[in-house]
Amino acid sequence: MKTADFDFDLPPDRIAEHPVRPRDAARLLEVGSTSCDLPLRDLIVRDLPTLLQPGDLMVVNDTRVIPARLDGRRGEVAVEITLHKRLGEREWATFSKPGKRLKPGDTIVIAQDFSAEVTAKDGMEVRLRFSAGGAELMEALHRHGRMPLPPYIRRKADEGDNADYQTVFAAREGAVAAPTAGLHFTPELLAALDARGVRRVPVTLHVGAGTFLPVKVDDIADHKMHSEWGEISPETAAAVNETRKAGGRIVSVGTTALRILETAGREDGTLVPFSGDTDIFITPGYRFRIVDLLWTNFHLPKSTLFMLVCAFAGYDRMRAAYQHAIDTNYRFFSYGDASLLHRTDPS
Numbered sequence: 069m070k071t072a073d074f075d076f077d078l079p080p081d082r083i084a085e086h087p088v089r090p091r092d093a094a095r096l097l098e099v100g101s102t103s104c105d106l107p108l109r110d111l112i113v114r115d116l117p118t119l120l121q122p123g124d125l126m127v128v129n130d131t132r133v134i135p136a137r138l139d140g141r142r143g144e145v146a147v148e149i150t151l152h153k154r155l156g157e158r159e160w161a162t163f164s165k166p167g168k169r170l171k172p173g174d175t176i177v178i179a180q181d182f183s184a185e186v187t188a189k190d191g192m193e194v195r196l197r198f199s200a201g202g203a204e205l206m207e208a209l210h211r212h213g214r215m216p217l218p219p220y221i222r223r224k225a226d227e228g229d230n231a232d233y234q235t236v237f238a239a240r241e242g243a244v245a246a247p248t249a250g251l252h253f254t255p256e257l258l259a260a261l262d263a264r265g266v267r268r269v270p271v272t273l274h275v276g277a278g279t280f281l282p283v284k285v286d287d288i289a290d291h292k293m294h295s296e297w298g299e300i301s302p303e304t305a306a307a308v309n310e311t312r313k314a315g316g317r318i319v320s321v322g323t324t325a326l327r328i329l330e331t332a333g334r335e336d337g338t339l340v341p342f343s344g345d346t347d348i349f350i351t352p353g354y355r356f357r358i359v360d361l362l363w364t365n366f367h368l369p370k371s372t373l374f375m376l377v378c379a380f381a382g383y384d385r386m387r388a389a390y391q392h393a394i395d396t397n398y399r400f401f402s403y404g405d406a407s408l409l410h411r412t413d414p415s
Contacts, residue, residue: 069352071283071291074378075369076390083220084403087232092257095398099381099389100410107385108392113252113406114260116363122265123316124361125307128237129247129325130270134206135213136244136277137225140178145169147176149184150216151209151244152193152277153296157201159187163277164194182208192281206241216244218280218402220368232403237321242274242297248402249322249364266319269307273298273324273346283370293349293372298328300342305332308339308358317360323373326350326359326380333357350376352383353414362409366393366400382412 088094091113098109098119111119120126136151147170153161164170167189174186176196184196200208215225215233225233235250236258261268278294285291308318308329320326330350332342337357349372362380367373378386389407398405 069288070286071288071370072286073383074283074288074371074374076387076394078369078394078400082394082398082400082404084399084401084405085221085223086228087251087403088399088405090254090256091252092254094252095405097389097393097398097405097407098410099407100385100412108389110396114257116257116408117260117264117266119408120261120264120266120319120361121317123311123314124266124319125311125316126261126266126268126319126321126363127304127308127325127329127359128250128268128270128321129235129273129275129328130237130239131243131247131272131274131324132238132241133215133234133243133246133275134241135209136216137214138178138209138212140176140184142170142174142176149176149178149196150277153244153294154242154274155195158198158205160196160198162194162196163192164196167192167194170194179208179212182212216277218245220401221403237270239270240272240274242272244277245275245279246402247273247275247322247324249324249406251403252406253321267307267311268321269304271298271300271304271325271328273328275324279373280368283372283375288351288375291349291372293347295345295347296324296327297345298331298342299344300328300332300339302341305339305341312337312358318358319361319363320359321363323362323364323367323376326362326376329358330356350379352379354379355414356380356411360411362411364407364409365402365404366390366398366407368401377407377409380411381409385412
């Protein structure tokens with residue numbers, strides 16, 4: 069398929085600059101419901117417990133977003149750094165602006181006691197070695213960094229984003245972008261899901277800034293997917309396998325959780341523990357091994373994530389669902405509304 073097959077016109081006013089309050093008051097579009105004759109249903113997020121069944125298992129991403137955007141100077145030149153992927157105790161792959169003016173050996177001063185050296189460049193990516201490492205580096209990021217809001221949110225991050233751009237599941241630091249499907253959950257919604265008999269288990273996928281990179285090739289088969297580090301514990305793998313054996317459904321909260329689950333899924337539909345990098349690229353024609361329902365936000369045109377949801381729920385169905393969302397004023401992207409997708413397997 070061509071990248072152009074996944075394009076659509078999105079009015080700029082559909083892009084959410086701030087989240088709805090409370091989080092579970094956002095709108096919800098159910099796509100491909102098997103419980104009624106309607107292929108699309110307009111609901112709200114707090115309706116989710118009525119759409120799931122006792123014995124279903126929700127899989128959430130417990131990654132925590134770090135303050136991954138830094139301002140520094142190389143001499144008189146201002147430099148904006150966005151961390152992308154951890155490479156070592158002190159080293160990170162970054163997207164740094166202006167990248168063309170940086171070269172290996174340059175020093176970027178961020179604060180009097182905090183700097184970074186350019187060690188390599190590879191296309192858009194600039195690799196940096198920081199003057200601090202490990203826990204000391206994380207402390208420096210919390211002192212000098214700010215939340216890395218996505219590029220389609222034009223405003224600068226403020227104090228409110230420190231909480232708004234973090235899910236209630238956030239536990240393990242390492243992401244430089246939020247697993248945004250999880251932003252809709254509140255303690256009240258989780259309590260309602262517990263009362264419904266829906267269990268939940270964590271996986272980790274440290275989301276990288278590469279999730280926002282555009283697909284620049286004409287044929288999607290030529291796209292090189294970014295890699296991200298993830299982990300599935302033996303306990304989570306066992307819970308998924310037990311749920312499937314008992315006839316329950318696996319509900320992935322977000323495309324990040326889905327990607328790590330499908331990375332570790334076997335052909336026979338069982339899940340194995342996993343720790344490492346994944347660059348799985350899911351496009352129409354992919355046969356899903358683990359996930360039955362996908363809870364997710366609305367994604368960018370021509371993005372790998374829109375390709376993924378088309379693979380999950382069907383290309384024509386998702387084109388129709390997105391057009392419906394645009395026509396009825398759903399809010400798009402990280403701080404936008406939610407959708408619940410029922411899987412449609414390729415024939």
